[in-house]
Amino acid sequence: MTDVVRVLIADDQALLRGSFRVLIDSTPGMEAVGEAGDGAAAVELARELRPDVVLMDLRMPVLDGVAATRHICSDPSMSGVRVLALTMFDRDAYVYPALQAGASGFLLKDTSPSDLVAGIRVIATGESVLAPTVTRRLIADFSRHSATPRPASRLVGLTGREQDVLVLIANGLSNAEICERLVISLPTVKTHVSSLLTKLRARDRAQLVIIAYESGLAEPGMPAG
Structure with missing residues (x-):
C-alpha cells in the first residue's frame, strides 16, 4: 500500500x-x-x-x-x-x-x-x-443456514488460548476487548491473532470469523466468553 x-x-x-x-x-x-x-x-x-x-x-x-x-x-x-x-x-x-x-x-x-x-x-x-x-447476529444467522459445517479437525493444532481468542473474534470483540476479557496483554492478543491467521491460512480477521462459525467452534447465541 x-x-x-x-x-x-x-x-x-x-x-x-x-x-x-x-x-x-x-x-x-x-x-x-x-x-x-x-x-x-x-x-x-x-x-x-x-x-x-x-x-x-x-x-x-x-x-x-x-x-x-x-x-x-x-x-x-x-x-x-x-x-x-x-x-x-x-x-x-x-x-x-x-x-x-x-x-x-x-x-x-x-x-x-x-x-x-x-x-x-x-x-x-x-x-x-x-x-x-450487526456482526454477531448476522454472521451467526447466516452461518447457521449455510452449508454443512467443515470438520472441526481444521482447528487441530490450535492451543486452548488460541481457540478462546478465536471465539471472541467471532463474537465481534476488538483486540483491546479480548485483552480485557482474557486478562492478557495487548501484544499477547496480537501474537495469538497472528498465529491464528497463519495456522488457519486466513486472509484476515473477517475470514477468522467465518472459520470459527463454520467449524462449529462458535455457535449462534454463544456468549462472548
Whole structure:
C-alpha cells in the first residue's frame, strides 16, 4: 500500500458513487481512482487499476457484488486488492457470502462519513471491518443456514488460548476487548491473532470469523466468553 489509499468505487447508483468520490477525494491521504456501475466493470477496473480498496455495493446488475468479490479475491494478480462491502440492510443475505468470497468486511450504507473513511483506512492496512451493530447476529444467522459445517479437525493444532481468542473474534470483540476479557496483554492478543491467521491460512480477521462459525467452534447465541 502506498502513502495514499487508492479506492475504487463500485455501486450501481451514480448519485452514491459521486457522493463517495467527493468524500474520498476530500479526505487527506485518500484518492478515488475509478468508478464502476456493475460488478463486471468493478472486476475489470480492479484488475487494471490495482486499487488498495474496492468499496463494493453487494447488489449490482450484470455481476453482483458477491461474485465480483470472489473474482477479485481469488485472482493472484490482485492479491493486494481488498474489498469493503456495503449494504443497505443489516440482514442482507448477500453479506455472509461476500465474507466467504473474501471481502475483508462490511459496513452499512448509512454509516457516518467518518466511520466509512476510518473503515477504508483499516481495510487498507490489512485488517478487517465488521459493522459492530450487526456482526454477531448476522454472521451467526447466516452461518447457521449455510452449508454443512467443515470438520472441526481444521482447528487441530490450535492451543486452548488460541481457540478462546478465536471465539471472541467471532463474537465481534476488538483486540483491546479480548485483552480485557482474557486478562492478557495487548501484544499477547496480537501474537495469538497472528498465529491464528497463519495456522488457519486466513486472509484476515473477517475470514477468522467465518472459520470459527463454520467449524462449529462458535455457535449462534454463544456468549462472548
